[in-house]
Amino acid sequence: MNVIGTVGLPGSGKGEAANVAEAAGIPVVVMGDVIRAECRRRGLDPAQNHGRMAGTLREEEGDDAIAARTLPRIREAAAESDRGETVLVDGLRSTVELERFREAFGEDFTLVAIRAPFELRAERLDDRGRDDSDSDLSALRERDAREIDLGLGETLELADVEIDNTDSLAAFRGRVREVLGVAEPEADGSAPGADRAEAANAGGDGA
Secondary structure, eight states: OEEEEEEOOTTSSHHHHHHHHHHTTOOEEETHHHHHHHHHHTTOOHHHHHHHHHHHHHHHHOTTHHHHHHHHHHHHHHHHOSSOSEEEEEOOOOHHHHHHHHHHHGGGEEEEEEEOOHHHHHHHHHHHOSSGGGGOHHHHHHHHHHHHHTTHHHHHHTOSEEEEOOSOHHHHHHHHHHHHTOOOOSOOOOOTTHHHHTHHHHTOOOO
């Protein structure tokens, strides 16, 4: 099994990396789905309770709770895939999660750090416009700080591979395909100038 995890601050491009994997037929397991599923199980709105539920799970089941709940999803995705046993795991946030995956998969696990500067990430999130907070710079700085406090900054530093997402969307997609070990598609399907129109996607955080 070849398991590739991604880590990055909000707007860095994790969601677009997941899109590239899915387009290549590689299954994607989103760690945030574990939290959303638990919210629904408890009758809570995931949009309003995502962060609180993540903290609750860690308090109830340990700091590696979300990673532990993700493991069977990864194995199931690999078993059901027609593309082989490669799986992309979207959205590690702490060294504890990293340790759990490395313990489970050993050398078959690769952590990919996706990096982009604050101003560029803020622009992408504003373009994406999922909610009002995406255009609030102070809110993004606070979100960055929360993620870093959870251990995301240290996890970024422990990555096996880094992707700098400051060039065009096409260049970023090409680098992701290279890391995934998949061929360039014969036709990307993007219209001229689509890089700018799709910039919001390049900032997806997948959580």
